[in-house]
Amino acid sequence: MKGSNLPRLELHIPEPPSRPDTEVDFSHVNRGKAGAVRRPDIAAPEAEMRDLPYELIRVLDDENAAVGPWDPKLSADTLIKGLRAMMLTRAFDDRLFRAHRQGKTSFYMKSTGEEAIAAAQSMALDKGDMFFPTYRALAWLHARNYPLTTLCNQIFSNAEDPLAGKQLPILHSARAYDFYSISGNLGVRFVHAVGWAMASAYKNDTKISLAYVGDGTTAEGDFHEAMTFAAAYRAPTILCVTNNQYAISSFAGFAAPERLPFAAKALAYGFPGIKVDGNDFLAVWGATQWAAERARTNNGPTLIEFYTYRAEGHSTSDDPSAYRPKDEAKHWPLGDPVERLKGHLIALGEWSEEQHEALAGELKEKVKVAVKEAEAIGTLGQSKPPIDEMFEDVFEELDWRLKEQKAELHSRREGRD
Amino acid sequence: MVENQPSVNDAATETYSKKMNMIQALNSGLDVMLGKDEDVLIFGEDVGYFGGVFRVTEGLQNKYGLKRCFDAPLTEGGIIGSAIGMGAYGLRPVPEIQFADYILPAYDQLVSEAARLRYRSNGEFWAPITVRTPYGGGIFGGQTHSQSPEAIFAHVTGLKTVIPSNPYDAKGLLIASIESNDPVVFLEPKRLYNGPFYGRPDEELKTWANSGDDSAEVPLGHYEVPLGQAAILRPGREATVLAYGTMVHVAKAGIEDSGVDAELIDLRSIVPLDIDTIVRSVKKTGRCIILHEASRYGGFGGELSALVQERCFDHLRAPIARVCGYDMPYPHAFEWDYFPGPIRLARALKTAVEYR
Ligand SMILES: Cc1ncc(C[n+]2csc(CCOP(=O)(O)OP(=O)(O)O)c2C)c(N)n1
16 A cells, blocks of 8 residues: 555544633533433343433432432432431541541542442342442442441551451441452452352342442453353343543543443443433432342343542542542532432422531531541551451461461560561 | 262262273362252353363263353453352352463452452452363463463462372362362363373373373262372482472473482472471482472472472582473473473482482
């Protein structure tokens, strides 16, 4: 082709719609209309559901009314419990983020703006269903009243840390709360959820699994592996992408072609994908219920994309104003999950500004007390779990190497060296 | 060790043991465990209907049904990742990776997850998986059907790494691995599947049945060869040879060629390692030669050498020697130049006894 007049190739590098020095631009976000998306029968053939990922399932409309077929029709009581779980998550995040600033822990990550997802799913699923979380899903534990002091103990790695000081703050594990052990490497546990669900089916059990990856993490091979396995064995699992638009500083356009819903990835694997307003507690619940029913009736897996926005920095080590407009969160077209559920409850006549404020105060106090209790045990470096714990659980039993190393450590500590 | 009882699968059988090659012994181990424990299941590429590319899972799907032994999509990360999830649920999966050379796509799952799940959750979750995978060269497998990756697993805290060298051990170690509550990488020397191999490619091959090796006589029922116990296959006074897998047989030949009265230790598992047997032997012989097929630099021989040096320093009469594969990818045409055969071992043994 030498000498031909073919145009030169150009490499495309995705660019986000806005940067710190430009106007916020969410013009690509198509909110659709609350209540407008149909809710297929759980046993409907996949071929009849291929339009779903391209629509946004929403229940709460702009007047704070619950509309359409995905409304789970929850009691006011349940809604208030959900609101409380979200508010508790937020209060906890705020307090522990400050604890990091005060040097009481090495690290923290907030889930601000994403509280509705794990809170609603924690409440919607049954005891015994297993959740394979990411680090941005503590709302699951808050919705099930996991003891706050214990959570703080883990974050402070103190003498009563349930993980005995072995794991980074918030990479929690809480088997009794159906909350699988989190680890630092992204995506890998998406596949575990599928294996766990296969095991449940293998044993003719009734339990299902639920797993998260962030939008960025869908690019890992593990996403593809999990989807392939889930499809092949029709695993009773709900695989979720929490699309909060960012992976640290990278916008979601690096993980999928710009504008393609992550939910649409399910089509290639042959099971349904749905895209859900992640800031709409009712939509999250309704979608989860649908996917759970599908899983429980041997109709196989579902991929849910929760469309949301990471309202704060990635972690205590991140300053988002370095890569996106400072006030972008305020412009997010799907609003704030707490405000929206609160608005709904007020519109129903089941809640008031006064009650809301009172609850916010109560939760703030509750978190404060828990943090104080944990601080009394000790913060990072001030208090440690028993040193022998360090050698436990590498294997079921200590092998000779660990026994020798433990003895070596003790002799050094006792000054015998 | 051998349970003197009829096979659990076939109570009516008159015989308690029979001659098996390593493939049959492994198959029998899987059969016993599928029969014993509902929570044991097998999956991997081509292991189901077809019975595996090396026939190790032959007949198991037919005998136990589709759900107990089934095919998997071609994704090693998916195979090990889902096995970990099954393990966390409470099953005892025995996934297969078709060749150890292809375990690397699952390395993250093994290192970051299987090995650490128990530790990082402080004992809340664990995954008792046994990953079977054929490894090793000597079969003209070239670069991607010959590798010996044991050292990259030995370095991972939380994983056990087991390598049998004969049919009897293969079955007993496999059963012990499946029953272990820790994750195990079970490396099967595929060069030994059908018969022992002494590292002399021109020699006529023997099957296990006609090898005269007692270890080809395999009990039909359930028995274990405990993990972390080495076997002294040949007692000796002048040197200790440490080997595992295919190299155990190469070591027999090399010792014979050398005329040195060497003690041969088959490590059988490299994690956990039977340090006591090794130390006792080297203290007695004063010389130690390590033989492995994997390339030398960073190989498991380095760890063995360091351990022996630390613990037997005052007893050593010659430098510890390592006879290993060269530091290169496993070459195809040069297979027998690369392969650390009996001639190289014999030379190392003679050098050691003639030292000073
Ligand atoms: C395998 C792996 N690669 C990189 C990292 C570093 N890292 C931690 S969080 C993160 C971004 C994840 O983004 P996303 O999946 O969108 O989730 P989000 O944080 O937005 O909830 C990265 C790159 C990691 N922990 N693991």
